[in-house]
Amino acid sequence: MTAQAILRPGGVAAKAHPRRSRWVEHSILPGFGVSLGITLAYLGAIVVLPLIALAIRPWELGPEGVWHALAAPRVAAALKLSFGLSALAALLNAPLGMLIAWTLTRYEFLGKRILDALVDLPFALPTAVAGIALTAIYAPNGPLGSLAAKIGIKTAYSPLGIFIALVFIGLPFVVRSLQPVLQDLDREVEEAATTLGANSLQRAVMVILPALAPSLISGVSLAFARAVGEYGSVVFIAGNLPGKTEIAPLLIVIKLEQYDYAGAAAIGLAMVAISFGSLILINLLQLFLARRGKA
Amino acid sequence: MTVEARPIPRTRLPGFAPLLVLASAVVMAALVLMPLFVVFGDAFSKGFGKYLASIRDPDAVSAIKLTLLVAAIAVPLNAAFGIAAAWCIAKFEFRGKSALLTLIDLPFSMSPVVSGLVWVLLFGAQGWFGTWLIDHDVRIIFATTGLVLATILVTFPFVARELIPLMQDQGADEEAAALTLGASGLTTFWKITLPNIRWALLYGVLLCNARAMGEFGAVSVVSGHIRGLTTTLPLHVEVLYNDYDFVGAFAAASLLASLGLVTLVLKTTLEWRHAGELSANRRH
Numbered sequence: 283m284t285a286q287a288i289l290r291p292g293g294v295a296a297k298a299h300p301r302r303s304r305w306v307e308h309s310i311l312p313g314f315g316v317s318l319g320i321t322l323a324y325l326g327a328i329v330v331l332p333l334i335a336l337a338i339r340p341w342e343l344g345p346e347g348v349w350h351a352l353a354a355p356r357v358a359a360a361l362k363l364s365f366g367l368s369a370l371a372a373l374l375n376a377p378l379g380m381l382i383a384w385t386l387t388r389y390e391f392l393g394k395r396i397l398d399a400l401v402d403l404p405f406a407l408p409t410a411v412a413g414i415a416l417t418a419i420y421a422p423n424g425p426l427g428s429l430a431a432k433i434g435i436k437t438a439y440s441p442l443g444i445f446i447a448l449v450f451i452g453l454p455f456v457v458r459s460l461q462p463v464l465q466d467l468d469r470e471v472e473e474a475a476t477t478l479g480a481n482s483l484q485r486a487v488m489v490i491l492p493a494l495a496p497s498l499i500s501g502v503s504l505a506f507a508r509a510v511g512e513y514g515s516v517v518f519i520a521g522n523l524p525g526k527t528e529i530a531p532l533l534i535v536i537k538l539e540q541y542d543y544a545g546a547a548a549i550g551l552a553m554v555a556i557s558f559g560s561l562i563l564i565n566l567l568q569l570f571l572a573r574r575g576k577a
Numbered sequence: 578m579t580v581e582a583r584p585i586p587r588t589r590l591p592g593f594a595p596l597l598v599l600a601s602a603v604v605m606a607a608l609v610l611m612p613l614f615v616v617f618g619d620a621f622s623k624g625f626g627k628y629l630a631s632i633r634d635p636d637a638v639s640a641i642k643l644t645l646l647v648a649a650i651a652v653p654l655n656a657a658f659g660i661a662a663a664w665c666i667a668k669f670e671f672r673g674k675s676a677l678l679t680l681i682d683l684p685f686s687m688s689p690v691v692s693g694l695v696w697v698l699l700f701g702a703q704g705w706f707g708t709w710l711i712d713h714d715v716r717i718i719f720a721t722t723g724l725v726l727a728t729i730l731v732t733f734p735f736v737a738r739e740l741i742p743l744m745q746d747q748g749a750d751e752e753a754a755a756l757t758l759g760a761s762g763l764t765t766f767w768k769i770t771l772p773n774i775r776w777a778l779l780y781g782v783l784l785c786n787a788r789a790m791g792e793f794g795a796v797s798v799v800s801g802h803i804r805g806l807t808t809t810l811p812l813h814v815e816v817l818y819n820d821y822d823f824v825g826a827f828a829a830a831s832l833l834a835s836l837g838l839v840t841l842v843l844k845t846t847l848e849w850r851h852a853g854e855l856s857a858n859r860r861h
Contacts, residue, residue, distance in 0.1 A: 306671035310753050312762035317665040324658045325680055328730055332695030333683075335705060339698050378604055385601040389594050397602065399845040403609050406837035406844075408791025409689075410811040411830040414818050415612035418619055418827075425615075426607070450608055482593070511688025513794035514811070518818065531690035535798060538694065543703050550691045557686065 336554070339547035351548040356524050357533060361549070364530040365556060367441060368509035371448035372502045378449070379456025379501060380494070386457070387464040401457045404450050409514025416447050417519040439521030444529065447515045452505030459501025460494060467493055495571050503564040510557055616834045619827035631828035639805045640813035640829070646721065647796075647809060648789040651728040656782050659736025663774075667744030668752070681737050684730055692730045693798025696723055719801030724809060727795040732788045739781035740774055742856040747773055776851040780844065780859065787840040791833055 306314060340348050351357065385391075386398050404412065420427040420437040430437045437443050467490065475489045513531040521527040530553055537546035621628050631637060662681060666674060684692060699705050700717040710717060717723045751773070755765040771778075793811040800807045808816055810833055817826035848859055 305673075306669055309669055309749065310756055311668050311749055312756075313766075314665055314669050314671075317661040318669075318671075320658065320661040321665055321677070324661075324733075325677075328726075328733060329680055329683060332699060332730065335698040336691065336695050378608075381597065382601045382604065385598050389598055391598050393602075395845075397605060399841060400605055400609055402841060402844070403613065403837070406787060406841045407612065408793060408811050408830075408833045408837060410793040410814045411616060411791070411833045411837070412612055413793075414814065414826055414830060415615045415619075418615050418823075419611055425611075446608075450612070453608065507686050511686075511691065511794075513688065513690050513797070531688050531794065534688075534690050534694055538697055538701075538798060541703060543698055543701065546694055547698055550688070550694050553688060553691065561686075 336547055336550055340544055340551050342544045343548065347544075348548050351545045352552050356528070357530075357549060359525045360528050360530045360533045361552065361556070363441065363444070363528070364510055364553075365560075367445050368448055368506050368512075371445055371452055371509050372506035374449055375452045375456045375505045376498060376502050378453060379460060380498070382453075383457045383460035383464055387461055401454050404454050409451070409512070410518075412450065412515040413447065413518035416450060416515060417443075420446060420519060438519050439523075439527065441527060443519040443521070444516050444527060447519050448509040448512060451512055451515055452509050455504040455508065456498070456501035459497045459504065463494055463497045496568050499564060499568050499571070503561060507557055507561065510553065613834060613838075616827055616830050619823060620831040622827075623824045627824055628828050628831075631822075631825040632832065634825070636805045636808070637810075637813060637825070637829055640808050640810045641832070643721070643724070643808070644790050644810040647724050647728050648786055650725050651732060651789045652782060652786050654729060655733045655785055656736045656778070658733060659738075659740055659781060660778070662737045663740035663744050664770075666741050667747075668749045678741070681734050681741075683734075684732075685734055689731055689792065689794030690798055693727045693795035695730070696726050696799050718799050719803065719807055721807070723799035724796050724807065727799045728789050728792055731792050731795045732785045735785035735788065736778065736781035739777045739784075739856055739859070743774060743777045743854075744770075746857065773854075776847060776854040777856055777859075780847050780855055783840055783843055783847075787837060790836055 340351070343351060352361070382397075382401065386394065386401075407415075417438055418424050420430070420443055422428060422431050422436075422438070424438070427437050435442070437446065471493075472485055472489055475485050480488065511531060513529075513535075516529055517532055520529060520532070522532060530549055534546045534549050537543075537549065620631075662677075665671075666677065697704060697718055700710060700723065701707055702711070702718075704718075717726070751769050752765050755769050756762070760768070790809075791811055792809075793815070796809055797812060797815070800809070800812055802808055802812060802816060804816060810829055814826050814829045814833070817823075817829060847855065852859070
């Protein structure tokens with residue numbers, strides 16, 4: 283019998299609080315009611331009430347009105363741009379993240395710890411700061427923007443600029459998802475593959491990649507979710523041309539400035555719904571891969 | 578006679594490894610490190626005097642003060658919430674726990690703009706409580722209260738997320754022992770729980786504070802951009818940038834970038850020094 287089991291006067295307490303015991307296992311520790319009360323009250327005021335407003339406000343327009351608000355060419359274009367570029371950026375983050383996570387876990391080199399710490403820089407740098415800095419780099423007169431301009435590529439104030447900003451903010455999610463898995467990956471499996479005659483490419487594709495797949499997918503989906511909602515680091519570099527380089531979060535801001543609360547809420551709700559839907563799809567994919575890995 | 582074990586080579590691709598390390602370094606330098614250099618480079622591009630003048634500008638000073646004020650309200654509230662949430666979630670078994678965890682994580686998957694929008698829907702001129710607020714002469718949107726609410730919503734998972742996994746790992750045995758030895762609940766918390774979670778708490782507060790001071794999207798929606806009154810430092814950066822005052826914008830941005838760097842250094846130090854006392858996913 284463990285110490286905890288002795289300490290638990292389960293029967294007596296259960297009789298004293300018959301209603302509570304159905305919901306919470308009895309414990310000797312105090313403060314459950316108070317801490318749960320604070321948690322629920324805070325969550326209710328800060329998260330639940332505002333989200334109820336977001337869920338209800340759009341329907342003032344009626345179901346048709348909501349549809350018209352979202353199907354309007356400008357809104358539809360912004361949603362397509364935000365979700366499309368976010369998916370592309372998250373996909374590029376996969377190989378970049380794998381490369382960096384691999385070097386950080388497998389090799390010893392000078393400055394490795396600094397490189398490792400720098401991975402978090404996109405998290406640490408406030409988005410507005412990253413936004414104006416990226417714009418300065420990729421503007422037609424910026425250090426990289428001018429190089430691209432020479433070969434006729436427009437970076438800042440084009441979809442490509444938005445894409446670069448989204449790659450920047452998504453990278454840490456993929457690296458940080460992969461690192462622990464790569465660290466724990468059993469070396470013997472790789473060595474076994476080598477003794478069985480696998481070359482390095484076969485090892486990477488047939489041994490390492492399947493083991494990484496679930497965490498790679500979750501890292502990529504985190505990067506995607508972050509990119510869809512991203513505002514600060516994108517809004518400066520985007521150019522914000524309606525229908526061309528205008529992202530969905532910016533359109534919410536514009537609708538609010540026009541006091542079109544219901545329209546703004548409709549876009550916000552659509553973004554939450556589409557993100558939620560894609561996360562469910564990604565979870566299903568992960569489940570499928572996990573099952574296949576076991577079979 | 579002793580047989581020395583031959584060390585197993587770290588990698589079987591000696592020719593390939595330097596290439597991959599180089600590629601990683603190039604990606605990191607071009608994509609991640611360059612923006613940092615540009616911020617400081619552009620901030621000092623017209624000399625130190627101009628930089629100092631930009632930072633001493635009255636609007637900049639009031640933006641700094643407002644940023645500090647908002648963080649000083651939002652961070653302690655979220656830290657208190659984080660401790661309360663972690664206490665009930667990690668130390669007790671009850672129904673609906675996973676729903677509660679999902680709700681706590683929710684703000685991380687919301688667009689910052691939506692986190693600002695919801696407060697306008699509630700308290701804006703045409704919000705649910707808008708008329709009542711106007712009748713009673715209370716301002717929330719386009720005022721400090723709105724900035725605080727938006728900041729709280731964006732940053733509130735940080736502390737809870739650090740504490741919950743750590744406290745779940747630690748279990749309740751130490752607290753149970755203290756209580757059976759006659760310590761009161763509060764004494765147990767101060768003498769047992771708090772020392773056990775102090776580094777993780779600091780870690781969470783650090784991340785929460787960095788995000789609170791650097792938040793842009795959510796506060797941008799509720800601020801109204803009234804210079805010197807409702808512009809936090811990130812919003813001040815935007816206002817100056819849109820006015821083509823690039824030195825001023827990058828000077829203000831350099832303060833925020835420094836905050837980010839200090840946070841990064843402290844965070845990395847905590848990960849190295851107190852790895853065992855942070856939640857498992859933070860250990861390196």
